[in-house]
Amino acid sequence: MSKLFSKEEINEAAKAINEGKLVSFPTETVYGLGADATNPEAVKKVYAAKGRPSDNPLIVHVADQAGVEKFANIDEQSKALMDKFWPGPLTIILPIKPNALAPVVTGGLNTAAFRNPDNAATIKLIQEAGVPLVGPSANTSGKPSPTKPEHVMHDLDGKIAGVLDDGETKIGVESTVLDMSGKIPSILRPGAITVDDLKEILPEVQTDHHQVGKDEVPKAPGMKYKHYAPNAQVYIVEDSEWPEVGQWIAKHANQIVGVMTTDATFRNNKLDSYDNIRYMSLGDGPESASHRLFDELRTFDQNLLINVIFSQKFDRIGIGEAYMNRLQKSAGNTYFSDIN
Template identity: 40%
Template sequence: METIMLSPQTDENAVKTAADLILQGEVVGMPTETVYGLAANALNGDAVAKIFRAKGRPQDNPLIVHIAAFDQIYDLCPAVPPQAKLLAEAFWPGPLTMIVPKGDCIPDEVSCGLETVGIRLPSHPLARDLIRTAGVPLAAPSANTSGRPSTTTAEHVLRDMNGKIAAILDGGPCGVGVESTVVTLALDKPRLLRPGGVTLEQLETVLGEVEVDRALYEKIGDDVRVSAPGMKYRHYAPKAPVTVVRGDPQRTAEYIAAHISGPTGVLCFDEYGDLFPTCVVERFGSQNDLAAQAREVFDRLRAFDDTDVQQIWAQCPSDEGLGLAVANRIKKAAGFHVIELS
């Protein structure tokens, strides 16, 4: 299969071409404000199965369905929880996925046999234009090989998916840089399953108390059935093993500098890059600029794969605000191999 690159900047028919491919049962790389996704017709189980094959994705890792307007949720969910309307008013379009009871129209290939489904209304104009033009909701996980860092540019997608999908719709670099926040509304209390661009603190302003799933802080067992992507398997990882050091940024930088040996990569805050002159250094934003860290973290992790480093040390932020999402991605890239400095 030849993967074609579609650019709306040079081809006025790019979105229609991508939509036509989706309606033919193909998979298309789609830009969103969070990361690029692999989009297929969410109502076509055979098309959705192609996503799993292209990614090498485990068959028990459910997908998120993307819609272009809030009212479309009623076609996918038999009983929309009142909390969903409140969250939509506050955060949609945007980087928030809500887990709700699924309707019969959602094939098992999307939900992996669960009775729930994740639904999101992205804010990226090309994503919504593609959904409207196709006329169907789109199932779309991140457009990376399963386990690797997520893709935040069309070039990233091409590198992982060339020859595996029909096309890539180029919408430029992603603005948020980490996947959407996932909150389930299908339990007795709302629960945060994956942190993202909408913070826990923001959710609490709308919902009140929000439980936090343990998968945010620790590796969960292979026998655990999950209801959202990014909870169970090794994710976001470059080829070299990653060790995370958490605590005061100055102290973590000094700790890393004292433990370097052999061909080493360092993912660090901008302020500390000069402390590692013998290493391959990837700076991913100032220690106080969480938005920059979110935009840069996957790109910088991917950059290590073009080097000969045999190990990677990483700083990461605390868990406040957007830092919870950035820290979660870095810790999962390390398989939760974390050194905590008190």
């Protein structure tokens, strides 16, 4: 059995980290699976616990900017980004110093991803342990990321020392990943820090949409392998398609169907008139939808009768870009128009 560490037990959680054990920690985005980033054997346990491919690099979590200087070269633009957005949901990929981190952390690359999370309990954990923490999402690889301690316990109970409990996370989707190791700054994974936010410091920033090849090592998590997928097949629904969705649901009255929309979309399309719907509200727009997405996909997983989930599409504006990135991966880029 894994332990739920209270915030009064951070010393005990830090001791477990120093002993080479795994401890899940809270951030403002999702819960991470922590191990001593300077201990290769401990890091290998992260891959084993998650069932994670070994060429999927890990993010190194630090307590402050100084925690990066030992490992990486920080240019002026990167420092300006840290000054503005740290602590916060921005991960920065930087060139690392020779032999500063083990290949098991970097995927064998000469770069590494660093983040200073905006969570006081985790900052204290890193300080007490005295080492940076690797921290992929604390879930079974490929499944929806954990936004609550109980999500971590569901997936990893008995596989890790414990979970530092700080309740539900604030944002609900993982950090923005920004690659500062090339000629042009590039967003490899969208998050709560948007393109417009970054353009204040990086006018030339771009979004990297290239597909990672089969034999290519990705620079950041979430670029190569299927992610965030519940047991049921997810279909993305355009605003204009909800009447057709209703017709499909009516024709499949003997099938329990999951539906995720804003309250207004659910109400305006009279979806409450179908008895075979199990509804999860996405609130009033992309921000609340991003916060709730993973939790609701996990809730649907608990209903073994549901094998189809219809979820609302949003415009890729602001955090809507991060929401759609995660939803498309959950759905395997499958839309209602693709349904048989």
